[in-house]
Amino acid sequence: DAKTTQPNSMESNEEEPVHLPCNHSTISGTDYIHWYRQLPSQGPEYVIHGLTSNVNNRMASLAIAEDRKSSTLILHRATLRDAAVYYCILRDVVNYGGSQGNLIFGKGTKLSVKP
Amino acid sequence: DAGITQSPRYKITETGRQVTLMCHQTWSHSYMFWYRQDLGHGLRLIYYSAAADITDKGEVPDGYVVSRSKTENFPLTLESATRSQTSVYFCASSVRTGSNQPQHFGDGTRLSIL
Numbered sequence: 001d002a003k004t005t006q007p008n009s010m011e012s013n014e015e016e017p018v019h020l021p022c023n024h025s026t027i028s029g030t031d032y033i034h035w036y037r038q039l040p041s042q043g044p045e046y047v048i049h050g051l052t053s054n055v056n057n058r059m060a061s062l063a064i065a066e067d068r069k070s071s072t073l074i075l076h077r078a079t080l081r082d083a084a085v086y087y088c089i090l091r092d093v094v095n096y097g098g099s100q101g102n103l104i105f106g107k108g109t110k111l112s113v114k115p
Numbered sequence: 116d117a118g119i120t121q122s123p124r125y126k127i128t129e130t131g132r133q134v135t136l137m138c139h140q141t142w143s144h145s146y147m148f149w150y151r152q153d154l155g156h157g158l159r160l161i162y163y164s165a166a167a168d169i170t171d172k173g174e175v176p177d178g179y180v181v182s183r184s185k186t187e188n189f190p191l192t193l194e195s196a197t198r199s200q201t202s203v204y205f206c207a208s209s210v211r212t213g214s215n216q217p218q219h220f221g222d223g224t225r226l227s228i229l
Binding site: 032034041042043044045046049051091103105106107108 | 157158160205207215217218219220221222223
């Protein structure tokens, strides 16, 4: 899987939008962009994924740059419950390796939400 | 909807003992996974299973044994625990493999080996 780069930490105020960036300059044409988050003392939780077009679901939106070398996870109104570590992960459509479905987690971005 | 459950949530044991971590999912997902999470390493895949009676090694399988006699259960056994296996262990499942298939994780087992 190609490498991603995320800021170590970010802060947000409650009820304000949050934009979490991810750089993936070596992304290949067959890589999906996935986002997971991990709340304290819990397992990772799937948030959203996309290939080329922007994606929306009940949890968040994913904005993908036209050249696909970066993406942004958007939380429209941060709540205290959104405080977590957010992971941006690339997964190849075809060559996801001998360990089928292996997710390669980096260090992610630790999001703090202030009341 | 119980989803995926791990037991125990916390376990303390001694070096050399055998310990089994349990994972149960109610979705009838084909694929199941075991990860460990350590400071400085993130999550690393230990073993995975594509279906009942089909298992394969991940990135860090040494010292671990898995089995999958039923689709819903995927226990992880440390046959002779070592201190380096102190970690938080997460089980996950997905409907099938594929780069656009999300994995669903349990809440983890925090294992300490003295």
